[in-house]
Amino acid sequence: MSDARTILLAEDNPRDVELTLEALAEHNLASQVTVVKDGVEALEYLHCEGKYKDRRKGNPAVLLLDIKMPRLDGIEVLKAIRSDPVLRMLSVVMLTSSREEPDLKKCYELGVNAYVVKPVDFEDFIEAVKQVGVFWAVINEMPPQGG
Amino acid sequence: MLGIIRKQSIKAKLMLIIMLTSIVCLLLTGAAVVVYERYHVTRDLVSDMNALAMLIADRSTAALTFQDPRLAEENLAALHVKPAVVAACILNENGDVFARYNTIDASEFDLAAGGKKQGHRFIHDHLLHYAPIFLGGKEIGTVCIYADLKGFYRQRSYFMLLVAMVILFSSLIALYLSSRLQLLVSRPLRQLTETTQSIAAKKNYALRAEKSSDDEIGILVDAFNGMLETIDAQNQEREKLNAELEERVAKRTTQLEAANRELEAFSYSVSHDLRAPLRHASGFVDLLLKRCQADLSEKGRHYLDAIADSVRQMGVLIDDLLQFSRTGRTELRLRDTNMNEVLADVRASLRQDNPGREIEWIVGDMPRVFGDEAMLKLVWMNLLSNAVKFTRTRKKAMIEVGVRPEGGEHVFFVRDNGVGFDMQYAHKLFGVFQRLHSLDEFEGTGIGLANVRRIVLRHEGRTWAESELDKGTTIYFTLPIRKEVKP
Numbered sequence: 001m002s003d004a005r006t007i008l009l010a011e012d013n014p015r016d017v018e019l020t021l022e023a024l025a026e027h028n029l030a031s032q033v034t035v036v037k038d039g040v041e042a043l044e045y046l047h048c049e050g051k052y053k054d055r056r057k058g059n060p061a062v063l064l065l066d067i068k069m070p071r072l073d074g075i076e077v078l079k080a081i082r083s084d085p086v087l088r089m090l091s092v093v094m095l096t097s098s099r100e101e102p103d104l105k106k107c108y109e110l111g112v113n114a115y116v117v118k119p120v121d122f123e124d125f126i127e128a129v130k131q132v133g134v135f136w137a138v139i140n141e142m143p144p145q146g147g
Numbered sequence: 148m149l150g151i152i153r154k155q156s157i158k159a160k161l162m163l164i165i166m167l168t169s170i171v172c173l174l175l176t177g178a179a180v181v182v183y184e185r186y187h188v189t190r191d192l193v194s195d196m197n198a199l200a201m202l203i204a205d206r207s208t209a210a211l212t213f214q215d216p217r218l219a220e221e222n223l224a225a226l227h228v229k230p231a232v233v234a235a236c237i238l239n240e241n242g243d244v245f246a247r248y249n250t251i252d253a254s255e256f257d258l259a260a261g262g263k264k265q266g267h268r269f270i271h272d273h274l275l276h277y278a279p280i281f282l283g284g285k286e287i288g289t290v291c292i293y294a295d296l297k298g299f300y301r302q303r304s305y306f307m308l309l310v311a312m313v314i315l316f317s318s319l320i321a322l323y324l325s326s327r328l329q330l331l332v333s334r335p336l337r338q339l340t341e342t343t344q345s346i347a348a349k350k351n352y353a354l355r356a357e358k359s360s361d362d363e364i365g366i367l368v369d370a371f372n373g374m375l376e377t378i379d380a381q382n383q384e385r386e387k388l389n390a391e392l393e394e395r396v397a398k399r400t401t402q403l404e405a406a407n408r409e410l411e412a413f414s415y416s417v418s419h420d421l422r423a424p425l426r427h428a429s430g431f432v433d434l435l436l437k438r439c440q441a442d443l444s445e446k447g448r449h450y451l452d453a454i455a456d457s458v459r460q461m462g463v464l465i466d467d468l469l470q471f472s473r474t475g476r477t478e479l480r481l482r483d484t485n486m487n488e489v490l491a492d493v494r495a496s497l498r499q500d501n502p503g504r505e506i507e508w509i510v511g512d513m514p515r516v517f518g519d520e521a522m523l524k525l526v527w528m529n530l531l532s533n534a535v536k537f538t539r540t541r542k543k544a545m546i547e548v549g550v551r552p553e554g555g556e557h558v559f560f561v562r563d564n565g566v567g568f569d570m571q572y573a574h575k576l577f578g579v580f581q582r583l584h585s586l587d588e589f590e591g592t593g594i595g596l597a598n599v600r601r602i603v604l605r606h607e608g609r610t611w612a613e614s615e616l617d618k619g620t621t622i623y624f625t626l627p628i629r630k631e632v633k634p
Contacts, residue, residue: 013423019430068419097426098418098469101477120426120462122433 039072062136165325200278219246486513537565
């Protein structure tokens with residue numbers, strides 16, 4: 001287990017960000033979280049471009065990816081990641097408001113690692129975020145870092 | 148015979164009729180001519196011979212009177228001018244031969260001349276004729292003439308041959324004429340028939356039959372063309388209507404597809420965007436209760452509880468609405484489905500959700516149906532969970548699930564001994580978010596039976612309910628019995 005394992009949260013809604021961070025904070029995972037506000041920023045972060053060009057190299061342990069975001073949406077980001085030789089093994093978890101069947105189908109076809117629907121009930125939400133955070137940032141072994 | 152004639156063409160029939168009539172007429176005419184010839188010519192022949200015999204008799208009175216056979220024989224010798232007379236003799240009053248004339252063997256003549264010595268008779272190809280010889284009113288002898296009729300008969304044969312030739316020739320002329328004249332009737336008929344066949348084969352109702360006469364066939368052609376006109380006009384009208392209909396259907400389909408896309412986008416948006424604020428409200432209420440407890444009065448906490456409860460309720464409503472929208476939009480995956488298995492799955496999951504409930508189940512044997520398994524599962528889930536819910540106040544719940552065939556349908560039913568409802572509200576039962584009990588008594592959004600009705604309708608079935616307050620409720624739904632499902 002490495003303290004340096006980071007979680008990248010791609011989420012445009014500040015309230016969702018706040019609640020997600022609150023949930024992760026309950027399990028002391030908040031400090032490892034980087035938040036990006038849309039798909040374009042997420043890819044900039046992963047490619048160490050734009051305002052992230054000076055960040056420490058290396059992929060995050062997991063990308064928590066919202067579907068509905070401005071500019072580039074979550075499914076497009078997932079597609080870009082899976083077709084990128086450096087990023088393609090990155091663990092991606094869709095964290096979204098709904099389980100619309102076309103979305104589910106598309107995400108799994110693109111090779112998503114998990115698909116989690118944010119529960120409306122906050123207790124359930126905290127539980128879900130906790131499990132996702134702990135599993136992907138703590139329990140799961142990351143793929144070998146290439147390049 | 149008539150059967151064979153019936154199969155012939157009009158042309159053949161007409162020719163047959165003409166030929167039959169002509170030949171019968173010719174034969175009858177020929178027969179009349181022949182009969183006439185036979186009668187008259189034979190009579191002439193006899194009277195000729197008679198005249199000849201009388202002549203000889205008249206001349207021979209002297210020879211007989213004077214007993215001069217030589218004179219008699221001279222007289223008889225005059226017969227040589229008539230070659231048909233091959234023998235003759237004169238008999239005296241005692242019937243003995245007095246004089247003879249022979250060009251053939253005398254014995255043949257004697258043989259023929261035996262018998263009665265008067266009148267005439269035909270013997271083989273010969274005529275034997277007797278004529279008495281009178282003198283002063285007294286019969287003194289008889290003349291006998293024996294004529295060979297071969298020449299006569301030969302002539303008669305020539306005549307018959309001629310008649311036959313005339314009949315044959317006339318028949319040939321009749322055949323030729325009939326084969327030309329029958330065209331007057333058969334040609335327009337054939338043209339009409341060919342046009343009819345061509346129309347039947349090509350389905351081209353723009354064709355018209357050609358009118359070539361003003362008789363009954365002409366009237367038939369006119370009537371036929373009139374009918375074609377009508378059919379053609381109707382076809383054109385129908386094609387126009389079809390084209391319009393297709394255009395309308397295409398337009399409607401486009402509209403429907405657009406509406407469906409909008410609905411889909413709408414439900415997608417509801418699913419994503421409507422839930423987020425709810426989640427936030429729920430989250431922050433929770434955080435407020437947790438983090439700022441010290442600042443809250445008892446009342447304040449109660450208000451927050453109410454907010455949280457409403458938010459949860461709204462979340463459930465949104466989920467239910469989305470589910471309802473999905474049961475209407477999702478494409479049905481119809482296949483052979485075993486209702487026993489579906490029902491068993493639903494009951495197993497209900498048992499898990501309701502531990503400790505004492506329920507007596509009476510479940511009949513279910514048929515195989517043609518339907519969407521997931522959707523049908525939803526139907527049973529809604530019906531059975533309702534039955535379980537509304538029998539909660541009973542010490543011992545009784546739920547009966549059964550089916551019976553009726554008028555080409557499976558009629559399924561779920562009967563419970565629960566609280567029931569007033570039948571005057573039955574029409575509301577299957578509406579969206581319609582509830583017949585208060586939330587205090589029984590939870591739920593009132594979407595379940597709306598889902599049931601929608602799914603059953605999409606399977607071409609019907610739903611209805613019977614109930615009595617405090618006695619229980621029976622919910623019915625039907626599915627068509629399809630032939631493609633193995634029993």
